[in-house]
Amino acid sequence: MFLTEEKLEARIHELSEHRYREAILIPKFRFLADEKGEVGARLPETKEWGEITVGDYWRGRDVYAWLQADIDIPKQWMGKEIVGLFDFGKTGGGNNSGFESLLYLNGVPYQGVDSNHMEVFFPKDAAGSKLSLTFRLWSGLEGGGIPRSQEHKIKRAEVAWLDEVIDDLFFTGKAILQTVKILDRHSPERQLLLSLLDRAFRQIDWSKPKSDSFYHSVAIALQILKDELKKMEKKHPVTVRCVGHTHIDVAWLWRLKHTREKAARSFSTVLRLMEKYPEYIFLQSQPQLYEYIKSDYPEIFEQIRKRVAEGRWEAGGAMWLEADCNIPSGESLVRQLLTGTRFLRKEFGVDCKYLWLPDVFGYNWALPQILKKSGIHTFMTTKISWNQYNRMPHDTFWWRGIDGSEVLTHFITTPEPNKDWWFYTYNGVITPETVQGIWNSYRDKAINQELLLSYGYGDGGGGVNREMLEMRRRLNDIPGLPNVETGRADEFFERLHKKIKETDQYVHVWDGELYLEYHRGTYTSQAYNKRMNRKMELLYRETEWMGIVSTMLNADWSHYPFEQLNEGWKIILRNQFHDIIPGSSIREVYEDSKEEYETAEKYALSAWENLSKSIIIQQEESTVTVFNSSPWVRTDFIRVPVTAETKKGIWKDGSGKELKAERVGDHWVVLVEDVPSLGFSTIRFYGEESGNTLAQTDLFHIGSSEMTSPHYKIKWNDKGQITSIYDFEAKREVLDDGKCGNVLQVFEDKPLRFDAWDIDIFYQEKKREVEDLRRVSVKEITPLYAIVHFEWGYMDSSIKQDMIVYAHSRRIDFKTEVDWKEQNQLLKVAFPVKIRSTLATYDIQFGNVKRPTHWNTSWDYAKFETVVVLCQENGHVKQREIAEF
Template identity: 30%
Template sequence: MGETTYPDTEYGARYKNLPDVALRLNTFLGGGYNGQYSSFNLTSKLDLYRLDDKEHVRIELWSAPGLTKPIFAEASKQTYRPSAKGECFGPAWSNHWFRVTLDIPPGWRELERVQLDWDSSGEALVYSESGEAIQGLSGDSARFQRNEFVIPQRHRCSGSVTYLIEASCSGMVGETHNGRFSLRVADLVAPNMEAWRLKWDFETLKEIYEYCPDTVLGQRCLTIASRAMKAFKRGRPEQIAAARTAISDWIMQPGRHRSKSSEHSSTWALGHCHIDTANLWTYSVTQQKSARSWSSQLRLMEEFPAYNFTVTQAQQLKWVENLYPELFHRLKLQALRGRFQVIGATWVEMDTNIPSGESLCRQFLHGQRYFESRFGQRCTTFALPDSFGFSSQLPQIARLSGATNFYTQKMSWNLTNHFPHTSFNWIGLDGSQLLSHMSPTELYSSTCSIPEICMNITNHGNADVAADSIFLFGHGDGGGGPINWMLERLSRVQAVAEGCEAGGLLPTIKIDGSFDEFYETLREKTNNGMALPTWHGEMYLERHRACQTSQARIKRSNRKLEILIREVELLATLASIRDTDFHYPATALESIWERILLNQFHDVIAGTAFGRVYTEVEQMNEALFQELDQILQQACKAISAGQSVMVAFNSLPWLSRREVCSYDGHQTVFASTPESGHILARPIQWQDLVLPATVIHSGDEITISTSTIAIVLQGGRITSLVDIAQARELIPTGQSGGLSLYIDIPHDYDAWEVESYTLDDEEQLEFTDLEIVENSPLRTVITARAAVGEHSTATCRISIDNIAPSTRPDARHMIRFDAEVEWHDHHQLLCFTLPLNINSDYATYDSQFGFNKRPTHRNTSWDAAKFEVCAHTFADLSEYGYGVALLNDCKYGYTVRGNVMRLSLLRGPTEPDLECDMGHHQFSWAIYPHVGLYHQSDVADVAAAFNAPMRVVSAMSDGSSFAAPPFEMPIRLESSKSIAISAVKRGQDDHHTEAFTIIMRLYERFGGHAKAKLRISNLRVLKAELVNILEEKLAEVPLRQEGDGYHLDLLFGSFELVTVKLYLDL
């Protein structure tokens, strides 16, 4: 054996680190109690020099009038007055411009860094004198602070430099400081960058130790930190350098002892600043937030050459393009370099529960076209980090829009059941799939804390297959994005992770990647996704269930606008065919769609923004109704020219429907069948179709009997509903249907939540003052009133038309409720409940391009958690041979528990909008009994007609002439009843080219294969194509000549969405 260097004797005494060493970590960074150690700690050494005197920092101020938000060109021309630190300004949401002139001492010009420290209590944006938006600032709270503006070297060299700073009286997450703001900091600073780097080193060691104190890695970090503190002493320059040296041999040499595990997977750290398009601030504030956030990221890219940043939402980019064109140009340059990465694929990060299927299609159409036209690329990743659950048709819609991947983190918010997957294949109703990923950190705005970073290892649900993960970091919700210290942290974590002591506790970090590269890597590691688990159907979020009900007026306007714009597109398309002088209003409709899509942002349409947002949105919606009505009237005029009879516009000519319409105090019946294809339907001779209803009013009981049903209202409740043909009572003995009220106090997130316990305590309300106001051959009407809560009242018009709403021979009559409510009760939930003599384990809920079946039982926690769910125009409870549907014209919150159907009507949260839903409301719902199971019935047709009633557009004074033929659809759908049409419109690019094309979007709605025929008459068709949602060719469809027209045969898979493009020669 060789000689040993181990000493023979030792008289010293040593022990491992005692607890006081760990306690010293905070003191070293913070100064101890009342700062008594401030001259000994690191924080005291972070500045070399700091000046705020008027010789070096001169400040002037101009306040924009009111709440206006002038752009730089206007603000820079104004007259400024002297100002200084400490000046107060406001109110909330106002904007103030500071002109700041800095005189940099000659001795500072060669220092490593010179910066302006600025804190105006809120958000701000620094401009150069020439108008370049350089960087955003935020000083409203320690959590979001970005106070340092590094003065570029080219500006330092001049000795004196002037900036304009737009200071907004808003915080990162809304109004702060009770509307009063002050200029708290305006200092010219030379930071001690070596001390800052030591601070970043030390904070990383400290957090790692605190995360895993009993591990080899944790103890190693504590030991190294202790050595650094000993070397620091009093923080003289050479001592700071010695402290850094104590750390650098270990932390600053990545790869020295690479562990094998680090080669297998990566945490893909991508910068991001989630900006809610509206939330606790309005759209105009978001425009400023976007510029502030993204300009800051361009500066970080200069400082960190490997850093990449990702954004979503075409709308926000368009705002920056229009309001900050110079900044937008710089963003595009970085996009070309692959560093400013656009993903998302949609116009905004929309809610996916409430918008119609066609609206979801248009989100992708407008979003992808914008991304491609401005950035030369189509998004392959569909990203919704923060939406409140995900519709079952999204995979198909996304795939038909060019996206193959999906990203979110929201399913981690489930309160009852843990969502089991991180990387998985999400399979939609039709079988389409998206390669999907949920961040293990369960955040889209990580601040790069060690626990958050380590969740990429500890919380990865599919690490056994592929442990790669996406880690989005940067301040979010109100924007801001990453700050330099976050990137400094990541580089140090990466260095530690590659050391042998890491032991797999820290993930390896990759900051120069992209979403596209991540998903490509995931495909490579999982056999193109085949090794990953699958999730079928909707991703129901077990939280935020009240988002189907809050802000009812906005939801009503959205439903009405979706229907109206579909009707306008249909009529305008037909008008452009019929009348060559009619110009299809493509530009106007594109603008209207963009605003509708904007208002479907998830925090707006869900009802979870603050009150100013809804004041603005209601004004927008009113303007949209007016614009659409104007186009509708012009199109109707072009179509109905030459009509000499009363006609009604039928926007659903492919459905079977009958409807009683009123005109000039008269009533008549219009009808349409798919075979007739009437777009302008004519009255029918209805007398032989109608048996007048009988009405018996005795005491507090009213009975209405038609030829198919009989309903009894007793004591203000529905106590009996009988199907006459089957002699079947539909209301269980001793139970009743009607309005119900619940105390609605969620445990948090007032506007977002309704709780399971809310629905356990029902107060049944009774209609009073029942009066028969009409009993004509065509219609029976009862009016009633109800006291609701302590301060609210409802009046209801209960009616039954004596003509069934469908042309099916077995169609039953429908009971309709038209309510007007004066709502002034907070924290109450108003519902309509209907118990039924029907036994079924599942109920059917209308959804985009299909339906969802959900359990009526509560066998498992997954079943029980679905106590409030989303549906569009109806929910249906059916057993073999019979069912009942509960229809609505603007509501979305449903549940069926056992045999009881419930429709949520109104609620009254107070946060974030104190006046949410207070005031006047109008809405309608209906009970529709039917023969057969849901898919055997005409419920879908009746619900569609209930939401899109015919409207009389032309009439003779006496309505007596029926001679002139009505205008018919030149394109008719002949099919099994499972095919429906979502949209008829002109091609998106027709107004840019000489082409004349028609787009028709159809879908299979019952979940089976089907064949449909499109019959075309009185048109010359050059060719027909199947296209995707972006209206790009997928395949050519054979055109078959048939007399003076053509027909197309179309095949559909289960729940398949098919878009046809017809090229016409006119």
Template identity: 30%
Template sequence: MKLGRQWDERLKIWDEAFGRNLYTQLGEIALSGFVTMEQLSLEQAMSREFRPFPRGRAWGRKWEYGWFRACVTMPEAAVGERILLHLGPGPEMLVYVNGREAGSIDSRHSMVELTARAVPGEHFEIYAECYAGHGVRQEGAGICRRGDEPVPEPPACQCKVESSHFGIHNAEMFAAYADYHTLYELWKVLPDSELRTVKIGEALQRFTCIADFEAEEPGRSESIREGRKLLRPLLEKRNGDTMPEFTVFGQSHLDLAWLWPLEETKRKAARTYSNQLALMERYPDYKFLLCCPTVLEYLKAYYPGLFRRVKEKVEEGRFLPDGAVYVESDTNLPGGESLIRQFVLGKRWFLENFGVDSRVAWMPDTFGFSGALPQIMKGCRVPYFATQKLLRCDPECQQFPYNVFWWEGIDGTRILSHIYKKNNAVFSSGALRERWEKDRNQKQEIDTFLFPFGYGDGGGGPTEMMVETAARCLDLEGVPRCTMESPAAFFDRLDGACVRNVYYGELYLAWHRGTYTAQAGIKRGVRRAEYALREAEYLAGLLRLAGGWDQEETSLQKLESLWNLLLVQEFHDVLPGTSIERVNREATEALEQVERESRELAEALLGRLAGGRALFNSLSWERRFGGLRLPACGYVRLREDSLQGGPGGCVKAAEHWMSEEVVFENDFYRARLDRQGRITSLISRAGGYEYAQEPLNQWKLYRDVNVDYDAWELGQMYEQAPEALSDSCTVRIEAYPDGSVTAVVKRQERYFTAEQRIRFRKDSARIDFETEIDWQERHRILKADFPTTVYTKEVLQEIQFGYIRRPTHKSRQYERDLYETCQHKYAVLTDGENGFALLNDCKYGLSARDSRLSLTLLRAPVMPDMTADRGVQRFTYSILPFYGPFVSGRVTEEAYECNVEVTASEFGGTVRPGDIGDIVGMASVEEETSFFRLEGGHVILETCKPAFDRKNGVVLRLYEAKGCAGETMLTVPDQVKRVFACNMLEEAGEELTPEDGRLRLRFRSFEIRTLLLEVSD
């Protein structure tokens, strides 16, 4: 208490009393309307039949929209006044006044301006599109019994029409409210001992004794006017020279999809930007951050008039276009090329639509940040990074140490970075002060902060009161000095200061660890779509390189649309699996479309390139497939007469049921398998090393009940709640004439069944676990454990364009926080001579402790999607024991081969894809072509694609994969006439000169290099 209980409560009551005196109702409004499941334009809606929709009427099925119409004529009492409008048919709506988007009404914005200065007799025609909703929007957790319905269906009528009315905005009362509220919020957070606190408190006390909210008019307004005179001198007090300086601007984080579908986001965009345009028309100094091209593209497509108004304000410098990324994506889970395209397409969109070079990676709500990002950002000419998420980690975990720092990626690239708090902030004087006092992890070498303000997640943005308060806080004694400007301007000023702190590696979010596993189908869909699209684009690049590409424009347009569709699914609430059921279903369908159409395009492009039945290997090393050797970055065309045997030539296996342990040996290892599908012994043939400390491939089921954010979280206590699994498994052995063996393990548990095909190959050190599970669990997590004998205190986990080293011990809090981490295609334990790799084709979550790797296979959260992961799930993981140093092994190559399929042309109409391997094993090669060859170093050719803006250009993206600087020789085909080093935006730099068709390239550790090849016209 500052002044004692009674005075403290009195000041609060007076603050709240203003809200009941800001508006004088002039009249009720009658509504007519209709309901629909369609997305209609205003013109389409106006052509429909509107019927009376009286107050009290219930409406609103799930996903339904209501269109409402009303007419208002200004009475004499409105003359010269600012008139506001409130409509009450439902919770969230876009309001049109005389055919123009005037603003939105939602839980944070209750009024829309009808006119700034009323003229008696003036007539207004009003339309509104109102969303009924889709039930309770749940994200929590807690106990959920199997019979419970965590996300119940909404009632048939979710909305009831409430009062609609219009009236006078009391401008003088509103200004007095802004004065009082600004000082009151500041007074609450200032130290009791400061003279400033005492003076503000005294003025507020005197105000409550003068301002009489119970008086009749005009006495009430006169008393407020007199009380306001007491406050003015305190609002005119300015700061001294040593106050921190904040950059402030309006913003509204709008999740592309989350607790609502993409279809609703399109409407939310219009509601948000109509609100902000209304504020800009009233406040000439107000500025708002314009980010996320996908949302803006929706605005452009569905609300072109509104988009034109936004563009006008961009030209005036009022809207601030920036953000760099196409969508605010997850950065842990997407592939490396996907992350690059987020920046490339985002920057291209801002440039094409607003003429702006976006320079700030604005990613406020993403769940941690990959150590590959700094190099990608620099390669896309994005020098600055901002987020608020890392300051929102679990309070039990080690807090991130800096607010202003250089972020150094795994390759050594540094990016100037700022972490602020929080994103969807209410602007108030007290919040400004608390931001500096309480929300600052870094106590030294900092004198500035970003303060974006406005309601968000579901859009909306700042309110009029926030903007009024901001105007009073530009240089108000007791709060940080504020400048309304862009985040880029903030960073430009920061770039000239002395920033000394450096943070290396990933920006790990010690929170939301369940996002690496939730919605397994989406994660598998993204992995498969990424590699399918890679194949199609690769072949498009080779076809351009080879010349004579007809229908090029059509193929390029298809590739562009598929990339756009894929990138949307990598949004930070879609790919992590934290959205409602409809979003997850639509994302799954979209990813299936990307994969299907990419593979169809790849097959067609290969047919044009090879001119017959062909097999294409996009990997930059030779690969075996069905008995054939496929050249690096090339194809083989098969003789037609050698393929006549068809599927009947498939090799058949001898089968028997397993009663005891079975032993399998090849040139790489000796393995012993038990009747639960566990490898009880795995001994290297090269060094005689035993890898199995305990049986490998132990399945473990745990209860996974989280205290908050169900789909997001994986609590650290899950291992203390194991559930027993049945030991009753059946195992069938399939032995093949070539010496390979497959063990088919079937498991029946209470709420899931599983079949696993464990493949031991005669000519490979890799053991595959091809898995199919009919998963019907709830609040459970399934892991596959691999307790090895490899003694090491760190694990190498692949991320985009390299790997990161993470500790496997738990000595300090930071190491304990890493109990679940994200990987891509592999994780490796190595002592320098003996190594064990765990590979996968779509599993990202992993826990590593001491010498044990535990791959997270499936989860079963119930909120916000109570159907999460239920159904048939398919995936493959593999183990690869190896002898010798990691850098000389084949872990990276084998991991790619687990994920990258061989593209085949002209087989589809003759044989099923699963039969191709057996058939081509008997085929002979008519032609073999390799386009690129890499020699020396540890470099991988990740991407080959047609250049964006050069019709005779092909772009290659290569990276050093094993953390070893070195040199590689790249052989290019004769069609290449000139080669340029370029950045990831494909802006050409130094020209490189091949010698005899070979380029000598030097790479730093984990360096990504992009080359632009020009071919003859």
């Protein structure tokens, strides 16, 4: 009736600007375009500055500029909180289109200033001195989509002193009013708080703002609030433990070079806030970011070290960075942990025991085993709450891995500000809605009454700001809400372990993968990166194995390329970040990634060449040493160039056994048998000797639409689709009745939200097949193998494929090259086989996982797209169960 809440909201908003008193305007700045845009740039020394005035615009895409001004701080401000207020413009919504800047105070990096952090508190002794303010501004990018210039207006630049009484009343009033809005309308605390706030704000004399009577009345209002709040006893069984955090994507809507600057801005802001708020505790994961800071801004890094030593800056998280956990190999995930924990131990003396992965798109079943063997006993994420169909039944539970290992797992349940989303967030703000909402959402209240709230603007937003810290102080005193206290994540997890150990309640176990029912398109987007990741994983493994062999043979570690390989591995690990390897970043990120992979490849190939020279003694052209870096005995083909000495003859192994070989053009194709695991075999060419000759027609017969090998009879139709694969040994048809294999299928790929991220379940409603077969030919036919080549056209795209069958192996390879030029279309290939199974077994890191082939429940059909890490033995993909989806 009296619009009390609306009235109070208006008065609190009006009070906000009165906090800053006797403001001194900075009407203009010296301006200098930063043409180079270098990482870690230092103050420019040129005298050729231009000028920019408050109210002017500055424009550009991914451009830097310097603003510089000097200001005299009045002596009479001695003892007051001196604050700068700066707003350099924002083009659109979100955290990605606003200005970002690093302020240098008197020539030294001081604080990040951006659209979420527009206040700068200067040192206590600034009164009576001249301050030199230099801002390095970055325009930002468009945040994805069509590249466009950003337009920013220099809106505000002034220095004032903070009226701490008005500031206190502003935040206290805001905290109480927000609490009133979320409490139950019948709650007694709600009525008491609303009445108290209204009574206090009635004391303010608005007749002449900025007058002595106005300031006096504000002090009276504040005293009333504080006195009455003290009388309201707060007893609440729940504690929300707040830890500051800035989730910095190492690359996403910006490039790696931008991340290095974001880290400098964000971390310097943390350091300044810690000076003002002694209770402030901040957590930063991803040692990659610390390494950037150590290299680019060593003075900031040393300040971080001091805060880590005193316990207020928590360097944790374990992994080198927040890596994707589905696409990288098990070896890579181990190295993520090994590289990350080593850095934390070396630079900060920290022994991290928890994995912090708030924003990764699903977690493979081998992860608990990897964690336990790495000394990690706790796992935290938030992203699983983004499931499309199903909410996980528990938020604190034991996650049991592939070998039975268990890690205590905790989900942060902070609600998103957008009430229409059921997602939880790792970029929380501290409001009554979040501190109450995190408890309301939590599903395991019987075993735990303390929750962890990670707060701070993330995804490049710069982290915690002063408002969050002020609000936390006040919410902790307001009845009707959980206790709101600060704390470290590692100490929270230790207490959680203790509670789980002592509880008499059942603690649930999740035995299986943590599949994210979202962002399924990230298994296929940016295929080049996924291919190069796997190629580098294998290359570096083989190079390291070669290094060990060299060291053992020569009894000398001095030539092992430690530094070279470690730097290469860091490139691999960096590009496994959960927005790089999944394919969910902007185009420029993949330009950088391509260069990085090329560098990593050069490192490994250079090391390989040097190491091989120390292993392989000089040998005749007729002798070849074949290495097998696999952990299994291997039989496979090698190709050996034909030389003057090896034009005609036979190949034999070390025991004198003749090897199956065929000269194909300018190469010999030799089938080398039973090369020992992690070992080698030597084969030799014997010229002019004649061996057993295998007639091609005895092994392979190829017609216009069918072929016969020692193992199969294969038929195809005029579309290039396989109509039959008859297995001679099993005496059965492999393909399902009436269905074809090797069917190239194209689906309309238009998801509801994120184009590069998502494949939605309805994509299957619109399907067409690639039927324009333009060519079929016999590419090669030898006594060892045969290759049939297919070529198709589809709209503006082309597809080339080699079907390879072997004499020595039952394997059939389909080597496919696709030049894809289509938009919003998804290409797949189908092999419907004649096997009935309700489960399919997929290889994953260090093992395998079974997934349903049916859609009985929402948990089943949610997995309509899944990922597999291929495992090979003897060069064969291991056949377990095969199923049609």
